[in-house]
Amino acid sequence: MSKRITIDPITRIEGHLRIDVEVDNGKVSKAWSSGQMWRGVELILLGRDPRDAWAITQRICGVCTTVHAITSVRAVENALNLEVPVNAQFIRNMIASAHALHDHIVHFYHLSALDFVDVVSALKADPEATSKLAESLSDWGMNSKHIMAQTKEKLATFVGSGQLGPFANGYWGHPAMKLTPEVNLLAVAHYLQALEAQRHASKIVTILGSKSPHIQNLAVGGVSNPIATDSQSVLTVERLLAVKEHIDALAEFTRKVYLPDVAAIGAFYADWTQYGKGITNYISTPDFPTDSKGTQFMVPGGHIPDGDIANYKPFTQFGDQYLRDGVEESVKHSWYTYSKPGALHPYKGETTPHYTDFQDEGKYSWLKAPTFYGKRAQVGPLANVLCGLAAGHQPTATYANQMLSTVSTLLGSKVGPEILHSTVGRHAARAIRAGVMAEVLGQNWSMLIENISKGDTTTFNKPVFPKGEVMGFGMHEAPRGLLSHWTVIKDGKIANYQCVVPSTWNAGPRDENDEIGPYEASLMDNPIADPEQPLEVLRTVHSFDPCLACAVHVQDEDGHEVVQVKAL
Amino acid sequence: MRVVVLGVGNILMSDEGVGVHAVTALAERYDFPDSVEIIDGGTSGMDCLDRIADSDLLLIADCMRKSGKLPGDITRIADDEINAWFKTKISPHQVGLSDVLAACCFHGISPKKVVLVGVQPESFETSMELTPTVAAVLDQVVERLVAEIAAMGVNATRKAA
Numbered sequence: 001m002s003k004r005i006t007i008d009p010i011t012r013i014e015g016h017l018r019i020d021v022e023v024d025n026g027k028v029s030k031a032w033s034s035g036q037m038w039r040g041v042e043l044i045l046l047g048r049d050p051r052d053a054w055a056i057t058q059r060i061c062g063v064c065t066t067v068h069a070i071t072s073v074r075a076v077e078n079a080l081n082l083e084v085p086v087n088a089q090f091i092r093n094m095i096a097s098a099h100a101l102h103d104h105i106v107h108f109y110h111l112s113a114l115d116f117v118d119v120v121s122a123l124k125a126d127p128e129a130t131s132k133l134a135e136s137l138s139d140w141g142m143n144s145k146h147i148m149a150q151t152k153e154k155l156a157t158f159v160g161s162g163q164l165g166p167f168a169n170g171y172w173g174h175p176a177m178k179l180t181p182e183v184n185l186l187a188v189a190h191y192l193q194a195l196e197a198q199r200h201a202s203k204i205v206t207i208l209g210s211k212s213p214h215i216q217n218l219a220v221g222g223v224s225n226p227i228a229t230d231s232q233s234v235l236t237v238e239r240l241l242a243v244k245e246h247i248d249a250l251a252e253f254t255r256k257v258y259l260p261d262v263a264a265i266g267a268f269y270a271d272w273t274q275y276g277k278g279i280t281n282y283i284s285t286p287d288f289p290t291d292s293k294g295t296q297f298m299v300p301g302g303h304i305p306d307g308d309i310a311n312y313k314p315f316t317q318f319g320d321q322y323l324r325d326g327v328e329e330s331v332k333h334s335w336y337t338y339s340k341p342g343a344l345h346p347y348k349g350e351t352t353p354h355y356t357d358f359q360d361e362g363k364y365s366w367l368k369a370p371t372f373y374g375k376r377a378q379v380g381p382l383a384n385v386l387c388g389l390a391a392g393h394q395p396t397a398t399y400a401n402q403m404l405s406t407v408s409t410l411l412g413s414k415v416g417p418e419i420l421h422s423t424v425g426r427h428a429a430r431a432i433r434a435g436v437m438a439e440v441l442g443q444n445w446s447m448l449i450e451n452i453s454k455g456d457t458t459t460f461n462k463p464v465f466p467k468g469e470v471m472g473f474g475m476h477e478a479p480r481g482l483l484s485h486w487t488v489i490k491d492g493k494i495a496n497y498q499c500v501v502p503s504t505w506n507a508g509p510r511d512e513n514d515e516i517g518p519y520e521a522s523l524m525d526n527p528i529a530d531p532e533q534p535l536e537v538l539r540t541v542h543s544f545d546p547c548l549a550c551a552v553h554v555q556d557e558d559g560h561e562v563v564q565v566k567a568l
Numbered sequence: 569m570r571v572v573v574l575g576v577g578n579i580l581m582s583d584e585g586v587g588v589h590a591v592t593a594l595a596e597r598y599d600f601p602d603s604v605e606i607i608d609g610g611t612s613g614m615d616c617l618d619r620i621a622d623s624d625l626l627l628i629a630d631c632m633r634k635s636g637k638l639p640g641d642i643t644r645i646a647d648d649e650i651n652a653w654f655k656t657k658i659s660p661h662q663v664g665l666s667d668v669l670a671a672c673c674f675h676g677i678s679p680k681k682v683v684l685v686g687v688q689p690e691s692f693e694t695s696m697e698l699t700p701t702v703a704a705v706l707d708q709v710v711e712r713l714v715a716e717i718a719a720m721g722v723n724a725t726r727k728a729a
Contacts, residue, residue: 040580040694041580041694043694044580044694044695044696056580056696059578059579059580059610059611060580061611063611063612063613065610065612102614102615106614110614110667110671154674154676158673158674161673192674192675195617195671195675198614198617199617199618202614202615202617202618203618205615212615213609213610213612213615213616214608214610
């Protein structure tokens, strides 16, 4: 049963995800989500200088480099009660929001759109009709008939070359593909334009972070590069002006292309608002601090129990007690052992591997199973958007209304936020959050410029490590949701370090009470038209933006494995 | 002439990170003209698109599992061999380096030449150190990279020790 996934020479992101489902009468009846690779970074950190942890943790994953770096410095700052100069907050906020935009755009166009878009069908499209359709959705300047015709030509050449690259092994002609050739062509045109858009995001991270993909401009206590108005080697006004051009281009793409595209594709796949709900207990962290202490935030976050936004309880500051005291991790179904029974709080967390085979009823994953006050929780842009709506956060409400009203118009019937609790809803929420991120990015740029013009160029407060033991945790609303790093520091050295990552919340296995996790729950009852081509499983798992290389195994009713599909 | 030297791999997983260790050593030991850019790519993908695009040579250092090879063996593959290698090894939606190259191709901005210098790994265990077997060939890997760059007519200058 257990099949170890080969690590390819270059396919290396955070770990390997294996999904097993059992299909009964054309529907998923059982599901297992299994992390197939051990992430032992916590052990590497023991005994090290806490000021170095961020540079090491940003190597956990090639996609999420900056988010681990930022969360790590926040953990150490929280342990030291160290304030961070507002300039450094603004710079970090810009790096984080640009990174989020990069991630959301790449995820939609380059990782998951292919679950919905039939690239080969686009070759049958009429460029003029495509252009008309696009112009009815948005006033984006690159939707002309000429551009659509060019795209079609490029695609024909590319398909003809036989080097399909990212488009290889797609489910072309699958019965669950529903877009017209014109919508497919539109998606391909925007796929290409998205490559340009993500370059703007990369540039912002590179300029502000000093280096990419692994940023250097960070330190416990702020950022490492000074700000100066007249020097080449530091962050200058000239560089900041260059950043602004990239911000504007990125924001325009988000508003005029990404949001309308998700609305249009979502409307064609409205049946997918009925599947993929899963766990509706949501948590999300407030982020994008505007004060040195981390008590004022540009985007809210908190806990929404059982999907009911009327019972929303906000987290109010870095180090929030309600968040801190609610998190535990179980290893009952994970390939670890604890020195005592029951789930453990991350400060007391242990990382002792104990590999068995893949046991359906026993241990089957390298991921732990986190809970919030004993219950499973879903994290991600959907959780973040629901918290924004619950808190009356204006930018979230604006983009959510825009999304829902476009979908309502296309469907010819009114839909509300309830459709967000679904496979296609998670894509919509991600696009809504991208709209918010574009605003956050632009506002932080303005706040930084304004603060510098007042003469404040401070970017760093020196950390001082006390004798004895301190502990703290860092929180960040990463592209995939709530990310937290927890550390115990003894005499200035790391004595414990645990990363509770978004994919652990969502992809974790059964917990202490044998309750299934968010991925597993979201797969239940998904229709499967063809077990040989389980596109529907990919749709739901991809809607979480899994940061894992993924192998999907489908079993037939007799429990035999019928197919192994490599995917992400 | 524009040469991009890209080291890829995860330095938290011992030999998996050999490509990154190799380009770090390359930059420490040699000076290059501005036409050569050395990138520690880690395990990222799309983030590197911008810099890879339109280069004359993309030189990749990586660990590479190939049957019949022993740990520490160095393999060189280029151009079409790389496409074939990626085709069989890469999952369809994963935005790894193969997809970045495919995206470059779709856009018509592919590097003119792609060369991969791969090292057979011994271990992927969690550690920031290479295994002694692979560490022992690191100098050779660096010299192979220098030779590949020299073949493009770009010469490195050894830094004073």
